[in-house]
Amino acid sequence: MRINPKKVNKFIQIMLNVQAFFTVGILIVIVALILVKGIGNINLEFLFSFPEDMGRHGGIYPTIIGTIMLVILSILFATPLGVGTAIFLTEYTKETILTKIIRFGVESLAGIPSILYGLFGFIFFVIKLKMGWSILSGVLTIAIMILPTIIRTSEEAIKAVPKNFRIVSYSLGATKWETVIKVVLPSATPGILTGIMLSVGRAVGETAAVIFTMGSSLRLPTSIMDSGRTMAVHFYILAREGISMEKAYATALVLVLSILLINIVAYYTMNKVVSRFS
């Protein structure tokens, strides 16, 4: 029997459509579920008041602050390091054994389950460096965890900057560093931002590595040496220990909505940046 290419094509097209529909469908179901179960418990008081009785009553204010601190600080920590490494790998070295080893290390780091980062952070930052369960321990651990993503996306973004831009910059009397700062990085910014957004998502949603290093204190953190709880951890504990499913879903909804919001804002600003350039 001869295979009819037209039929194959049609079949593949249908399969792809079904897949796309499935993916979007699952996303919608999840969001809808959380929305339905959580929306009734969300109000300003929930957002801005303290939890009572392990979170059975009251709000989630400290976990919002904990999440914001963890995410912002770990991004602030990992981004310069990750982008710097990417610049080094792409602009300042030829392919050598060293860069191959670094790349291999980065790839491997990207594949490690997050609980192992948590274990490492616990042994190294919490115990060995005596930082205790603290936001600082959590930040450093999460920063290491998201570093491979930032390095890889930045590297791809930097590589995608046309060589001609560099040539023009050099021909106008720029040094290598000036070229990187003024031409390469601005062009690579949308790609780098994508990596940062992916990392924000990971940091916001992470539980295992956070519990091990930042702890799960419900008190409002006042310094980076305090322990704290993120929304994801709060949700996990509320649900797992059966403290309150209503509060758990409400927390999850805040989590999902903030991720959505961050993505929309990032997408919007990115479009603005891109359209300003081209």
Place this chain on the structure above:
Amino acid sequence: MDVKIKIDNLRVYFEKNEILKGIKINIAKNMITGFMGPAGSGKSTLISIINRMIDFEDNVKIEGRVLIDDINILDKEINPVSLRRRIGTVFAVPIPLQRSIFENIAYGPRLKGINDKIELFKIVSDSLKKAFLWDEVKDRLDMSATKLSGGQQQRLCLARTLVLKPEIILLDEPCSGLDPISTAKIEEALSELKKEYTIVLVSNNTKQIARISDYSAFFYLGELIEYGTTEKVFTNPSQKKTEDYISGKFG
């Protein structure tokens, strides 16, 4: 002839291939010198030696000397970054940076530490005028340079070079992708500019060389076959190859 660039027995190898085979040529100050020759004869390589952009290529070996104002720019002591500020380059394909018209031109001056708005505006507008682009863009200096037409972009690249007040301007087939009107404007600008600058113009269009250059050089397979005043080269070439090339028998 008042010599600006003196190239002395220059040999360039990419890996084991000899690309320039002992080039000797004196380039006159404040004149337009045209380089012509079929693709692959080494014209672009010679340009990239003069502006030291060859530094970014791997596996290159260079022998000989290139003197600018009697100083060998191939010397290890020469800083290629400051050299490139004295030598402007315009490439075949116009490459605007991803920023506004104004900021494209202000890029070089800003690198030199010029950030004063009024001063920048003055030098930017001056160089746009010299590149015959001012009238077309004066009302939209904030527009992204990538939105300009190809011909306008190429004049922008010329202005971007002029703003640095280089001593030498190298143009590597600057009109190869342009329409006749844009080409005419660039030629007009160059004829005006040679009063102040030493210009080297590579062109695959022999008529263009004949029209605007004072001296003409014909390269073939890495060798300088013929060099002299444009009049001499085009009316009475000493080599058969030159005559064949100019009359379009190969190329």
